[in-house]
Amino acid sequence: MSAGDVGRFLSRYIAYVALIAVVLVFGILSPDRFLTVNNLGIVLQNTAVLCVVAIGITFIIIGGSIDLSVGSLMAFSGAVTASMVPSMGAYAFIIGPLVGGALGAINGAIFVFGRIPSFVVTLGMLSVARGCTVIFTGGAPVPIPLSSDFYMFGTPPVPFIIAAISVVIMGALLHFTTYGRYTLAIGGDEEKARVLGIPVDTVKFAMFVISGIFAGMGGSILTSQLGSGSPTVGTGFELLAISAVVIGGTPLTGGTGSIIGTAVGSLVIMSLANGLIIMGVPTNVQTVLTGVVLIVAVMISIRRGKLKIIK
Amino acid sequence: MSATEAEMSQLPRQDQAPFLKLSGITKRWGALTALEDIDLEIHRGEVLGLLGDNGAGKTTMVNLISGVFAPSSGTMECCGAPVKISSPDRAHSLGIETVFQDLALLPNLAVADNLFIGRERTFDIVPKLIRVLKRREMERDAAETLKQLDIHIPSLRVNVNALSGGQRQAIAIARAIRWKANMVILDEPTAALSVPEQNKVLALTRQLASQGVAVLYITHNMGDVMQVTDRIAVLYRGRKAAEMRTSETSQKDIVHVIMSGER
Numbered sequence: 001m002s003a004g005d006v007g008r009f010l011s012r013y014i015a016y017v018a019l020i021a022v023v024l025v026f027g028i029l030s031p032d033r034f035l036t037v038n039n040l041g042i043v044l045q046n047t048a049v050l051c052v053v054a055i056g057i058t059f060i061i062i063g064g065s066i067d068l069s070v071g072s073l074m075a076f077s078g079a080v081t082a083s084m085v086p087s088m089g090a091y092a093f094i095i096g097p098l099v100g101g102a103l104g105a106i107n108g109a110i111f112v113f114g115r116i117p118s119f120v121v122t123l124g125m126l127s128v129a130r131g132c133t134v135i136f137t138g139g140a141p142v143p144i145p146l147s148s149d150f151y152m153f154g155t156p157p158v159p160f161i162i163a164a165i166s167v168v169i170m171g172a173l174l175h176f177t178t179y180g181r182y183t184l185a186i187g188g189d190e191e192k193a194r195v196l197g198i199p200v201d202t203v204k205f206a207m208f209v210i211s212g213i214f215a216g217m218g219g220s221i222l223t224s225q226l227g228s229g230s231p232t233v234g235t236g237f238e239l240l241a242i243s244a245v246v247i248g249g250t251p252l253t254g255g256t257g258s259i260i261g262t263a264v265g266s267l268v269i270m271s272l273a274n275g276l277i278i279m280g281v282p283t284n285v286q287t288v289l290t291g292v293v294l295i296v297a298v299m300i301s302i303r304r305g306k307l308k309i310i311k
Numbered sequence: 312m313s314a315t316e317a318e319m320s321q322l323p324r325q326d327q328a329p330f331l332k333l334s335g336i337t338k339r340w341g342a343l344t345a346l347e348d349i350d351l352e353i354h355r356g357e358v359l360g361l362l363g364d365n366g367a368g369k370t371t372m373v374n375l376i377s378g379v380f381a382p383s384s385g386t387m388e389c390c391g392a393p394v395k396i397s398s399p400d401r402a403h404s405l406g407i408e409t410v411f412q413d414l415a416l417l418p419n420l421a422v423a424d425n426l427f428i429g430r431e432r433t434f435d436i437v438p439k440l441i442r443v444l445k446r447r448e449m450e451r452d453a454a455e456t457l458k459q460l461d462i463h464i465p466s467l468r469v470n471v472n473a474l475s476g477g478q479r480q481a482i483a484i485a486r487a488i489r490w491k492a493n494m495v496i497l498d499e500p501t502a503a504l505s506v507p508e509q510n511k512v513l514a515l516t517r518q519l520a521s522q523g524v525a526v527l528y529i530t531h532n533m534g535d536v537m538q539v540t541d542r543i544a545v546l547y548r549g550r551k552a553a554e555m556r557t558s559e560t561s562q563k564d565i566v567h568v569i570m571s572g573e574r
Contacts, residue, residue, distance in 0.1 A: 178431050178442045181420070185428060188419035195379055195415050197399035197429040255419040 014300055015248045015264040018293075022268055026275035033278050041156065043267070043274045048159035049218045049225070051266040053237065054244040055170050056214025058262045060207045061245050062174070064187040064254030065118035067208065069107060070215040071237035072129035073100050075230070078219030079133050082142035082229025090149035096220030097213045103129060104212015108205040118208075126238065134231045142229035154224030162221065163263070166214070171259035183207065187254030243294040244269050252298060269293070328391035329354050330494055330525040331376070331407075336385035338371050345371040347549045349385070353494065358516060358526040360536045360557070363546035364569055369529050370412065372546070373498050376527070377409035378402035403430070406493030410500060412529075414483040418472035422464055423453040425471055426486050456489040457481075460515065477508035484515055494525040501535055513539050533562050547572030 026034040033039060053070050060067045077099035084092040103125065111121045144150055152158055174180035182203045185193040194200045223229045242252075248265030250257030272293065276286045329352035336349040346368045353359050363369050375382050378396040387394050389405050396402050402409070409415075416425050427449050433442035450467050457464060462481040464474065471479060480500060487495045497516065501509040516539050520526050528540055536543060537557065545553045545568045552572045555564075568574055 173441070176443050176446075178433060178444060179440075181424060181428070181431065181444065185417045185420060188417045192413070192415045192417055193428075195377075195399060195411065196417075197403065 012249050014297060015261050015268060018247060018268045018297075019264055019271070022271045022275065026271070026278070030275070030278050034275055039274065039278070043271050044160050045156050046274065047266050047270040048163040049222050050237075050240055050244055050270060051163040051263050052166050052221065053215050053218040054241040054248075054262045054266050055166050055259055056211035057241050058170075058245050058248070058250055058257055058259055059174070059183055060118070060211050061242070061250050061252060062187045062254055062257040063183045063204060063207050064190065065111070065204065065207065066242070066252070067107065067118065067122045067211045068238045068242075069103070069122040069125035069129060070211065070218075070241055071234040072126045072133065073103050073212055073215035074219035074222060074234035074237060075232070076103065076129045076133040076136070076219070077216035078223040078233060079137050079142050079229035079231065081220045082144055082223045083136075085144045085148055085150045090152060092150055093153050093220045093224075096216040096218075096223070098216065100216020100219060101209050101213040104208045104210070104215070105205070107212065108208030111208060112201045112205045130235075137229065137231040139231055141226075141231070144223070144227055144229075146227075150224055151227070152224070153221055154226075159221050159225065162217070166217075167259055167263045174257075174259055179203065179206070184255060187256070189255075239294065240269055240290065243290065243297065246294065247297040328388070330390060332388040332391075333376075334386050334388070336375065336382045336387070338368075338375060338380075339383045344549055346375070346382075346546075349546075349551050351544055351551065351554075353525045353527055355493065355525045356520055356523045357541040358520045358528050358539055360540035360543040361527055361529045361546065362531075362536065362543060362565065362569055363552075366548075367546040367569075368549045369546060370498065371549075373409060373411070373496055373527075373529060376402070377407060377411075377496060399429075403490070406491070407496070408487035408490055408492040408494070409496040410480075410483045410487050410498060412498040412502070414479055416471045416479055416483055419470060421468045421470055422474075422482055423450045423467040425482060426453045426456065426489060430490070452489075456485050460485055460488065477504050477511075480504060480508065480512060484512065488515075488519065492519075492524055494527065495519055496527045496529070498529045499531065500528075501530065501532055509535075533565065536565065537562060545569055 053074065057067050057070060077096040080099045081092050081095045084095045088095070107118075107121055107125050110116055111118045114121075153162070174183070182193070182198050185196075185198055186200055186203060190200060219234070222233060226233065244265040245257070245262050246252060246265070247268050248258065248261030248263070250261060269290065272289065273286055276289065331353045333349055333351045336346060337344070338346040349372070361369055361372060374380055376396065378399045378401050381395070381397055387396060394405065396405065396407070417428060420428065431442070432445040432449050434445065435442045453467050460481070462478075462485055464478060464482070471482065474482070484497070484500065500512050500516070504512065513535065516526055516528060520541075528535070530536060540557045543555055543557055543560070543565060544551055545565065547569070550572070553568045553574050564574075
């Protein structure tokens with residue numbers, strides 16, 4: 001095996017290697033508390049929201065773009081969902097994906113038709129949606145009636161089931177449909193994809209709608225788990241979601257990737273967080289470590305051959 | 312044999328009207344004129360060489376005919392009927408296939424994926440929206456196409472970026488051919504190829520023409536021109552400087568026109 005082969009192997013299976021490493025380390029350091037059925041169940045439940053949101057961004061990153069707005073999209077759609085619970089009950093769950101999808105469509109339209117880099121558009125949306133959330137909620141959490149059916153979406157094992165179904169459906173969309181193939185093609189070489197007659201603009205627009213829908217769904221689940229639509233929820237969540245995607249073996253340069261990888265990447269991040277909490281490591285140190293893990297993952301997975309200039 | 316049949320057999324096997332006829336085609340980019348007032352006819356079963364120095368407008372011509380962008384003015388006729396080739400899809404529907412100079416292969420996709428990209432075989436769960444790929448069928452089909460053309464690739468699932476230049480060129484040509492094209496545009500197909508690979512491409516080109524395909528062959532290589540083309544059109548600074556039969560001219564004359572724009 002040459003150095004290049006090792007690099008390719010690592011970038012492809014980094015998520016699995018990292019997951020085994022994390023489980024091993026915490027399993028050895030704290031076997032009686034980390035490696036219990038109860039705790040691993042908690043990890044799975046905590047992973048659900050991250051996994052759902054990260055699946056949406058995976059398509060965007062494979063297509064060679066980026067979405068920084070998912071944290072704010074989650075907060076806004078979660079808050080709107082919470083406000084609808086008193087009148088709609090459990091059916092309010094659908095509001096999250098609808099609102100998220102609408103905001104994603106705005107992202108996509110500005111990106112594709114306004115021809116503005118996705119980085120800038122979604123950075124702007126990060127601020128816009130967060131501001132709208134605070135205005136909408138008046139700065140205070142939007143409570144959900146204590147007896148509502150809506151709580152079922154945050155009760156184990158429902159979040160996990162939603163995430164698992166999302167993985168299967170979106171994995172199939174990526175690997176077995178023209179949409180997935182076109183997303184890969186655009187990530188590989190957008191210009192050539194256009195010349196070959198692929199509807200590049202439509203595919204790119206749809207990527208952002210999908211990302212918005214999944215961010216909104218994450219917002220709905222989180223609202224159910226927290227019992228309210230909080231204006232501050234999901235701050236910095238875009239970093240976690242992007243990390244999950246990158247650790248999952250989808251390079252930020254696009255053109256390749258997998259949904260299952262993203263699910264495993266989410267597990268890595270949440271088990272790391274869970275293990276650190278069990279070990280009594282302060283939250284701020286966890287934040288530091290999350291950043292370190294992201295940089296290391298990019299170091300391993302980025303395809304330097306494709307980037308002429310690193311900027 | 313009846314009289315009508317005898318008359319029929321005396322007709323050339325191509326349609327009477329040229330497959331593609333360009334009249335007064337002009338392309339401007341702002342103040343820059345890339346092509347000006349080009350008239351050109353391309354018939355089925357012939358290889359038309361398109362020559363010219365760098366910047367003469369060859370690539371612009373390719374892009375106009377393959378639907379990448381539209382002309383500023385002028386008209387096109389396909390088999391005698393006026394057409395507007397407004398998109399790559401429209402070109403495909405007329406049976407016009409292009410092998411681009413950069414090959415337009417997607418490096419991160421497999422060989423079979425590249426052969427079918429943009430025109431996948433699918434069964435549609437939701438028409439136009441959720442279209443499931445028939446991968447097995449496409450791979451079988453791809454294998455057959457490559458076999459017919461005597462192109463050897465280690466595996467159809469290998470990504471194109473793992474192939475050699477000659478293999479990539481072969482894949483790009485195979486993609487154009489497999490769609491039962493009426494016209495194939497080859498843009499510098501032998502550049503950057505080894506000699507045996509070049510010969511293979513030239514043989515493929517003649518094979519296409521003998522099957523009744525109209526071939527537009529863009530090149531810099533004089534050896535290719537003399538070996539493979541039936542007719543030649545020379546562009547000079549966006550205008551058509553000359554049009555001639557390959558058999559009635561010499562390499563020296565052609566070079567003279569390319570350099571000076573005059574016969």
